Amino acid sequence: MKLTITHGDKYLCAAIGGDIDHHTASEIRIRLDGEIERSMPSMLILELSGVEFCDSSGIGLILGRQRLMESLGGGLAVKNPSPPVRKLLMLAGLTRLIINDDRKGAK
Amino acid sequence: MSKKQYNNSFKLKIPALSRNESFARSAVAAFAAQLDPTVEELSDLRSAVSEAVTNCIVHAYADTIGEIEITARLYDGGIYIKVRDKGCGIEDIKQAMTPLFTTSQYGESAGLGFSVMESFTDRLKVSSTPGRGTTVIMEKKLGKK
Numbered sequence: 324m325k326l327t328i329t330h331g332d333k334y335l336c337a338a339i340g341g342d343i344d345h346h347t348a349s350e351i352r353i354r355l356d357g358e359i360e361r362s363m364p365s366m367l368i369l370e371l372s373g374v375e376f377c378d379s380s381g382i383g384l385i386l387g388r389q390r391l392m393e394s395l396g397g398g399l400a401v402k403n404p405s406p407p408v409r410k411l412l413m414l415a416g417l418t419r420l421i422i423n424d425d426r427k428g429a430k
Numbered sequence: 431m432s433k434k435q436y437n438n439s440f441k442l443k444i445p446a447l448s449r450n451e452s453f454a455r456s457a458v459a460a461f462a463a464q465l466d467p468t469v470e471e472l473s474d475l476r477s478a479v480s481e482a483v484t485n486c487i488v489h490a491y492a493d494t495i496g497e498i499e500i501t502a503r504l505y506d507g508g509i510y511i512k513v514r515d516k517g518c519g520i521e522d523i524k525q526a527m528t529p530l531f532t533t534s535q536y537g538e539s540a541g542l543g544f545s546v547m548e549s550f551t552d553r554l555k556v557s558s559t560p561g562r563g564t565t566v567i568m569e570k571k572l573g574k575k
Contacts, residue, residue: 346448
């Protein structure tokens with residue numbers, strides 16, 4: 324699992340690569356939450372093009388961060404989800420979180 | 431369902447450690463590769479196995495590190511997978527399998543584990559005895575053009 328965090332004007336972008344499962348999700352959660360609490364962004368962008376594997380723990384991770392961001396008055400968006408992530412987002416009914424999606428409306 | 435002729439199999443016993451989730455799904459996927467599955471089929475299989483194994487670690491053996499037994503069998507055109515634990519068992523299987531249902535107290539579980547297993551395989555059967563353990567059986571067609 325790789326996690327690269329970049330700061331922008333009021334937003335935080337976290338690029339996650341590799342596998343997101345129950346084991347790696349807890350490490351990602353700890354690092355992300357620490358960064359969110361430090362910088363208090365109004366938007367958290369999860370860049371997920373490099374995710375090679377994702378199961379429902381990844382969906383739990385996204386929903387948990389969405390709740391955290393909303394509790395801080397902000398929001399969360401998913402950018403460039405890889406095919407496994409996209410499939411999970413569709414199953415969970417969460418494709419609305421995807422921004423700048425060329426494939427919006429695609430099945 | 432007609433009786434299947436299994437032509438290859440393996441059995442794996444691993445302790446319920448979260449770092450074994452990746453190993454378990456990779457082992458099953460590597461075994462299934464013999465059937466020349468598509469990338470999407472293998473990805474789905476990995477996800478389904480990961481969910482079953484994670485359930486053992488998070489729920490069945492929440493307070494202990496018990497043993498997870500994974501059996502995989504290949505037949506012409508598909509794979510049979512059994513994931514068995516001797517953990518706490520499930521009181522109400524129907525409720526546990528309801529999408530979005532979760533017993534997680536910390537809000538980090540999506541409650542989609544069984545939904546993924548059901549959606550990403552062709553057959554899912556869950557049997558459980560409270561206090562004795564749970565057995566999850568999945569079948570997935572692979573490599574059929």
